[in-house]
Amino acid sequence: MRPLVLGAGPAGCAAAIVLARGGAAPVLMDRSRTPGDALCGGFLSWRTVRNLQALGVDAEGAGAVRVTRLRYFGHGEPIEAALPEPGLGLSRHALDSALRRAAIAAGAQERIDHALDVAPGRVRTRAGEHTPGAIFLASGKHDVRGQPRPRLADDPVLGCRVRLCGDPELQRVIGDAVELHCFAGGYAGIVRQENGTVNICMAVHKSRLAGAGGDLHRLFAQLAVQNPQLGRRLDHVPAHEAIQSIGAVPYGFIARETSCGLFRLGDQAAVIPSLAGEGVSIALTSGIAAASAYLRGGPEAAPAFQRRFARLVRRPVGAAALLWRVSELREHGVVAERVARLFPWLLPMAMNASRVSQPSWVTQP
Ligand SMILES: Cc1cc2nc3c(=O)[nH]c(=O)nc-3n(C[C@H](O)[C@H](O)[C@H](O)COP(=O)(O)OP(=O)(O)OC[C@H]3O[C@@H](n4cnc5c(N)ncnc54)[C@H](O)[C@@H]3O)c2cc1C
Known part of the structure; x- marks a missing residue:
């Protein structure tokens, strides 16, 4: 029986490519016929770049721009450092389109349908009921009934995003850097993307957000006053520009268990605090690792894969959570920035600590 990959984001497409190349003839299901433009920072880390190369997906051919530096704005003067290796800036529409094309070219069968609920061995969709040989749950930010992720935070985090095009001055200011602006209660990430856009x-x-009366434009205005450097960037956002948002991101979630035949991938396997810019890398790594485990051991391999993957991501997820916590709080942030200025090698070390490594069991089918 064909395995079913549920969700054609980075995690699902990576799994579908490896399954198809391994002769497992997967079905790749997504509710959208055209890849959307998922709310995301749009920064692809050097680990993501390597994963894409391994999958044969040409991100630079899709228009990605090279990103070679981190520019960090915290509580004192900005800190700038070279990334350990170059990353890329690319919209999720462009990335997900390239991945989906690669999965179909490898032999995955595309199916447009909306999954309503999932249980081990069974998926109910708008079109009917399926009992595939194995399920690769890759619905990402969206939980499917039957497989909820716990909400961990007292004060949940929401994501929001605005994409600006045709603003040469903002493009010049950002240059080849990914910018991180940290402030009490959150952070902003800014990077250039294809076709002259800035995310x-x-x-x-x-x-x-509640302090801004629930109004995202008012929140931007408050942040601009409190963080002048961020304010200079936000000045480029037109007053009526649509700001997209997504609620209650379960940062820190790691799936440690699953049933036979049910592989959890991407954000359904682990959610790393997004300031690390490593979520897509985790998604691709999980897809490659789960598909490889299935090709080696069939549906029964799922529980062992999930435990192993949970151990692999524990360090980067913990490191990213710590970095965010330190940079958010003024008293810790000021000390951390002084230390980072004294010992410049600490910054690349911190950037590497929040990356997911790629041991041989991930890639060997
Ligand atoms: C604010 C924010 C900023 C971020 N910035 C970055 C960044 O700069 N760099 C980075 O690497 N990561 C970043 N991330 C993380 C990154 O976006 C995620 O880790 C990544 O998208 C996870 O990929 P995925 O394939 O698991 O899920 P998704 O990308 O969410 O894809 C899921 C797919 O499943 C489909 N789907 C969902 N439900 C159903 C259903 N019921 N039936 C059928 N199909 C369904 C969707 O249509 C979609 O195509 C950020 C996250 C947030 C919240």
Whole structure:
């Protein structure tokens, strides 16, 4: 029986490519016929770049721009450092389109349908009921009934994003850097993307939004006053520009268990605090590792894969959570920035600590 990959984001497409190349003839299901433009910072880390190369997906051919530096704005003067290796800036529409094309070219069968609920061995969709040989749950930010992720935070975090095009001055200011602006209650990440666009993405606690009366434009205005460097970037956002948002991101979630035949991938396997810019890398790595485990051991391999993957991501997820916590709080942030200025090698070390490594069991089918 064909395995079913549920969700054609980075995790699902990576799994579908490896399954198809391994002769497992997967079905790749997504509710959208055209890949959307998922709310995301749009920064692809050097680990993501390597994963894409391994999958044969040409991100630079899709228009990605090279990103070679981190520019960090915290509580004192900005800190700038070279990334350990170059990353890329690319919209999720462009990335997901390239991945989906690669999965179909490898032999995955595309199916457009909306999954309603999932149980081990069974998926109910709008079109009917399926009992595939194995399920690869890759619905990402969206939980499917039957497989909820626990909500961990007292003050949940929401993501929001605005994409600006045709603003040469903002493109010049950002240059080849990914910018991180950290402030009490959240952070903003800014990076250039294909076709001259600039992506401004934020993760903020709901209490911050409540303080702005629930109005995202008012929140931007408050942040601009309190963080002048961020304010200079936000000045480029037109007053009526649509700001997209997504609620209650379960940062820190790691799936440690699953049933036989049910592989959890991507954000359904682990959610790393997004300021690390490593979520897509985790998604691709999980897809490659789960498909490889299935090709080696069949549906029964799922529980062992999930435990092993949970151990693999524990360090980067913990490191990213710690970095965010330190940079958010003024008293810790000021000390951390002084230390980072004294010992410049600490910054690349911190950037590497929040990457997911790639041991041989991930890639060997
Ligand atoms: C604010 C914010 C900023 C971020 N910035 C970055 C960044 O700069 N760099 C980075 O690497 N990561 C970043 N991330 C993380 C990254 O976006 C995720 O980790 C990544 O998208 C996970 O990929 P995925 O394939 O698991 O899920 P998704 O990308 O969410 O894809 C899921 C797919 O499943 C489909 N789907 C969902 N439900 C159903 C259903 N019921 N039936 C059928 N199909 C369904 C969707 O249509 C979609 O195509 C950020 C996250 C947030 C919240």
